[in-house]
Amino acid sequence: MKIFRNRTVIGVLCILLALVICFGVTPLFSRSASEKAEIVRVTADIKEGDEITAEMVQTVEVGAYNLPSGIMTEKDEVVGKYATADLKVGDYILASKLSNEPAAENAYLYNLDGTKQAISVTIKSFATGLSGKLESGDIVSVLVADYQGMGETVIPPELQYVEVISVTASSGYDANTGEAVGDEKELPSTVTLLVTTEQAKVLAGLEQESELHLALVYRGTPENASAFMEAQDALIEELYAEPEAEETAETTENTETGESEGADPAAESEAAAE
Numbered sequence: 226m227k228i229f230r231n232r233t234v235i236g237v238l239c240i241l242l243a244l245v246i247c248f249g250v251t252p253l254f255s256r257s258a259s260e261k262a263e264i265v266r267v268t269a270d271i272k273e274g275d276e277i278t279a280e281m282v283q284t285v286e287v288g289a290y291n292l293p294s295g296i297m298t299e300k301d302e303v304v305g306k307y308a309t310a311d312l313k314v315g316d317y318i319l320a321s322k323l324s325n326e327p328a329a330e331n332a333y334l335y336n337l338d339g340t341k342q343a344i345s346v347t348i349k350s351f352a353t354g355l356s357g358k359l360e361s362g363d364i365v366s367v368l369v370a371d372y373q374g375m376g377e378t379v380i381p382p383e384l385q386y387v388e389v390i391s392v393t394a395s396s397g398y399d400a401n402t403g404e405a406v407g408d409e410k411e412l413p414s415t416v417t418l419l420v421t422t423e424q425a426k427v428l429a430g431l432e433q434e435s436e437l438h439l440a441l442v443y444r445g446t447p448e449n450a451s452a453f454m455e456a457q458d459a460l461i462e463e464l465y466a467e468p469e470a471e472e473t474a475e476t477t478e479n480t481e482t483g484e485s486e487g488a489d490p491a492a493e494s495e496a497a498a499e
Contacts, residue, residue: 264285266315293317360389364450367439
């Protein structure tokens with residue numbers, strides 16, 4: 226076209242384009258670059274699986290330009306959730322790095338309500354841990370070799386029925402809930418059990434003094450498993466309530482004897498007066 230062969234016209238068009246860029250596009254870009262936004266930032270190192278508390282994060286104001294999608298802007302939406310990756314001080318928190326539930330390999334620890342405890346015992350050989358076949362929810366009996374130096378293998382009454390809540394390999398991953406490291410499955414090195422305070426004390430002593438074997442009693446529905454646990458809890462209550470009952474009975478007997486002895490002199494005096 227002849228119009229574009231005219232240098233004057235071309236010069237005018239270039240000037241107009243420059244003006245559009247200068248007074249139209251540039252202000253829009255500057256405005257977006259100067260806009261601010263509040264985001265949630267990490268103030269203390271957070272490990273994968275940790276529950277995020279209010280002391281670990283804070284809300285700060287930063288430039289809104291080029292912020293990644295999914296960035297968390299409300300502190301209340303972060304506190305109480307669980308980190309799915311390690312977070313360092315100064316990191317922004319993305320929704321993809323948060324979970325409403327604890328990591329699978331740690332979930333059982335968050336189910337403890339204070340009535341029972343979790344305690345781990347060492348699997349000292351492949352056979353003592355049921356050849357690596359134990360799973361969460363299994364009910365086992367704890368057999369103790371050379372119990373209290375008597376040369377006998379027994380099942381202590383406190384440990385007839387115990388629930389398995391985790392089986393852990395030496396690398397730290399839970400063999401029955403976590404993901405295996407590499408192509409080969411690692412053998413378990415510890416078993417974590419759900420126990421009462423009395424059972425925990427017994428296990429802690431036996432862990433140091435004896436060799437423990439775990440025998441599978443039941444694997445099935447939680448309803449049936451709870452029947453075993455209720456039976457064990459009832460037995461423990463009976464075992465540890467018995468000394469108090471005996472002491473109460475002895476005290477009552479002594480009181481009755483004392484009253485009987487105290488009544489005899491009065492009876493004799495009345496008889497003598499008659």
